[in-house]
Amino acid sequence: MTGLAATGANPAPVPTTTRSAADIEAWLRLTGARGLGTGALRQLLATFGLPHQLLAQTVSALAAVIPEKHARALLAPPDAATMALVERTVAWAAEPGNHVVTLADAAYPRPLLDLSDPPLVLYVKGRLGALGGPAIAMVGARSATVQGMEDARRFARVLSGAGLTVVSGLALGIDGAAHEGALEGAGGTVAVIGTGADLVYPARHRDLAHRIAAHGAIVSEFALGMPGRSHHFPQRNRIIAALARGVLVVEAAARSGSLITARLASEMGREVYAIPGSIHAPLSNGCHLLIRQGAKLVETAQDVLEEFGMAGGDAARPVAPAPMPALDDVLGLTLTHDPVTLDALCARTALPPEQVMASLLTLELAGAVERLPGNAYRRVS
Known part of the structure; x- marks a missing residue:
């Protein structure tokens, strides 16, 4: 797996997704909460507002919506790994063409709301x-x-x-x-x-x-x-x-x-x-x-x-495929879009295997014939 460097692409004229480090931290703490699915998180957002408002609540307030153990875990101070991810995400989002888009943003793709579990946060590179x-x-x-x-x-x-x-x-x-x-x-x-x-x-x-x-x-x-x-x-x-x-x-x-x-x-x-x-x-x-x-x-x-x-x-209009190289007259009558084995081609054409193989190799290199598992071949349009 390799890294993807930022591109110089200019974002399209849509609402900005520029956000503060505190805002990114709040969203990442929410999406990184263990034991809470998207449904529970959306219910919390619907009840208390944006993540920073949600995280300002008391354990008892959150426990009215989710189990108390999850409420305590959510309100616990973020650990070092979370803060390192926040720092990394803030730096990534500051690069040209990179966007952190949340469910609360006008830039969030509306079609995703048709999902029963739309992502709370999207990371978008490009336009x-x-x-x-x-x-x-x-x-x-x-x-x-x-x-x-x-x-x-x-x-x-x-x-x-x-x-x-x-x-x-x-x-x-x-x-x-x-x-x-x-x-x-x-x-x-x-x-x-x-x-x-x-x-x-x-x-x-x-x-x-x-x-x-x-x-x-x-x-x-x-x-x-x-x-x-x-x-x-x-x-x-x-x-x-x-x-x-x-x-x-x-x-x-x-x-x-x-x-x-x-x-x-x-x-x-x-x-x-x-x-x-x-x-x-x-x-x-x-x-x-x-x-x-x-x-x-x-x-x-x-x-x-x-x-x-x-x-x-x-x-x-459909793009016409490139013309197929001319097949040997006899081979052309027997090689179709359905797979056929080398032995079957030899039997149908009454040609020696070396001649059939030579023709097939030429056609395969030209992209006109495809070799399949089991020593079978078929014509490519």
Whole structure:
């Protein structure tokens, strides 16, 4: 995991989030309280006001809302670790493009209020304005296929070009491809991460994270310095779903985090879209399951834009894939988008294995053919 240095991005014209060290300390003491969920903390805020007002109460006053042991812990003087985190957060928030946004701020993204447990504090690196426009979430498999990665880039490029902000999770595979494509359009992109906003995970997305912060925003609900933990990523999925008007699943296995994001989106009244694939491809199973459950099947970015009620100008037209290199006449008749083994190709073409392998290698290097586990191949659009 690597650090993410501040960018020089200028914040969008939204209400300022500049706050004092005392204010940051109060919010961090509240969000760091052990044993208290978001529901209890929101109830405390509703009863007593802002965190500094809440922390000025007596134990007996707080004990009328939460258990007394939690009230005593909350009002206890902050320990050294908490104060070190406060100091670190104050310094981070003073850097250009960094923002600490609380539930009490006008800059807090309104769509997150649809959650039953909206984060009390968000750490945003980049443009706050990126969180306010119409958005589409794009999610999918980390171990995506070549075709899935290309679909994610093309869809994101067209959707961003039409003015939609593409929201994803900065993970490997479909997430990264969606961010890359969206950066080419006017809508930009937002990455919701499962670590502190000062870290980049996975480390290989360091450069991508810098570009997102410069032209969009990186969002986290986790305190600075917090490493990625397994339960953080399903937790951040609810924010991805809430920030967008709909979720597009590009590739997904039958059991995956992408389906969790789609379910959360559906529960919040967001639309769910899915790109179909081969019946033989494991990473199409999740998309097909969603379609059977009522997700809208989409084949082009224009399909999504029509669902959003957006006019389809030049930017909305699907981007044609690069032309595929010519296949050997015989091999071209047998190699389809469905996986086929080398032995089957040899049997169908009556060609020797070395000739088939040579053709397949050339096509694979050109990006026209994808090699799959089990010595199988399939054509890539």
